Amino acid sequence: MPVLTRLIPSPVVVDIRPGALADLATVLADERISHSGRLAVAVSGGSGAKLRERVAPQLPGATWYEVDGGTLDDAVRLADDIRAGHFDALVGLGGGKIIDCAKYAAARVGLPLVAVPTNLAHDGLCSPVATWELANRVNGEKIDGLAAAMARQAGEAVLRHPGGIEDNDFLQVLAEALVLSGIAMSVSGDSRPSSGACHEINHAFDLLFPQRAASHGEQCGLGAAFAMYLRGAHEASAHMAGVLRRHGLPVRAEDIGFTVDEFVRVVEFAPETRPGRYTILEHLDLKTDQIKDIYADYVKAIGS
Incomplete structure (x- = not known):
């Protein structure tokens, strides 16, 4: 007897482990998310600077965008900024506000989203x-x-x-x-x-x-x-x-x-x-x- 099923939206890849951030470029390449390295990366203006120092060396082809907050206006502005960049994907790197902005912007311009949360608010x-x-x-x-x-x-x-x-x-x-x-x-x-x-x-x-x-x-x-x-x-x-x-x-x-x-x-x-x-x-x-x-x-x- 056939089992009735439905499609469930879920991430293409989930990588949870110590040191995963250091392997971000490898994950993006191995999962065919970005072979060219052309990425848009959204970070906060504060703590994002330190994250950029850690991650930027492994993403030499990335363009970085500082997001001031987590409002709808911020998300729309981010979408407008990345629209003409011909990127493979948008990476949201930071806390919930940054990732929310990145989700909206990615959906608005039709790019895959890579969420890299830096805190766990459960x-x-x-x-x-x-x-x-x-x-x-x-x-x-x-x-x-x-x-x-x-x-x-x-x-x-x-x-x-x-x-x-x-x-x-x-x-x-x-x-x-x-x-x-x-x-x-x-x-x-x-x-x-x-x-x-x-x-x-x-x-x-x-x-x-x-x-x-x-x-x-x-x-x-x-x-x-x-x-x-x-x-x-x-x-x-x-x-x-x-x-x-x-x-x-x-x-x-x-x-x-x-x-x-x-x-x-x-x-x-x-x-x-x-x-x-x-x-x-x-x-x-x-x-x-x-x-x-x-x-x-x-x-x-x-x-x-």
């Missing part, structure tokens, strides 16, 4: 399946089982690994989980596998306190642990908080310089950041005093 630490199942149960939104399974395994692998960031085995698992998480989003056609209440809280921090916001990963991790508590999964929330603490990451608003009242304001505002997204925040529709009381209970539950 979206899989949120609980994507809980967001999917809640939206399905209440609103009848369809769950993509394959995407859900991939996202679940990505998160579980990181949460259960005993190593730390100094451990190459842990970094390997983290990077592989990020790849699975990204493919899960491609499979589902949206960001739900890696973006629920945790990201709404993150965006609320950024919008309400743009000058004081912490890093994307720190805010999402805190948001994920708190959202897990909101779902009633108190033991899972405490476990997640313990994992975050073990990696030196924040689990309370105070850990990133915010007061309780400021965090309450963030959680109250968070649903407005993603119109149409249904998470535990939209489901509970909590008011100010309720959020404050639940946050106090959450802090007690996760311990010090």
Whole structure:
């Protein structure tokens, strides 16, 4: 009996190992991405300079482009700059903002994209399946089982690994989980596998306190642990908080310089950041005093 299948968008090659950056040129040639060496490389204006020093000698035919930030205007400007270059591919080298810009620019001009991330901010630490199942149960939104399974395994692998960031085995698992998480989003056609209440809280921090916001990963991790508590999964929330603490990451608003009242304001505002997204925040529709009381209970539950 034939098995029904579907095409899944995925990277042509994934190379995760210590020293992979030093072999970038070899990977590009061996995978037939660029034989000529004519590459456009997008880097940030700050940390990108040091990366350029490391990588430029192995890419003598590359043209380098500094990207100021991660806005749509930056991405459009990058696309316009590389359009007439007759490049084999566009390499995005750096953090999430640079790679996002490179993705957009590459798609705009029809070039293959080579993503070379220099940090691992893991979206899989949120609980994507809980967001999917809640939206399905209440609103009848369809769950993509394959995407859900991939996202679940990505998160579980990181949460259960005993190593730390100094451990190459842990970094390997983290990077592989990020790849699975990204493919899960491609499979589902949206960001739900890696973006629920945790990201709404993150965006609320950024919008309400743009000058004081912490890093994307720190805010999402805190948001994920708190959202897990909101779902009633108190033991899972405490476990997640313990994992975050073990990696030196924040689990309370105070850990990133915010007061309780400021965090309450963030959680109250968070649903407005993603119109149409249904998470535990939209489901509970909590008011100010309720959020404050639940946050106090959450802090007690996760311990010090």
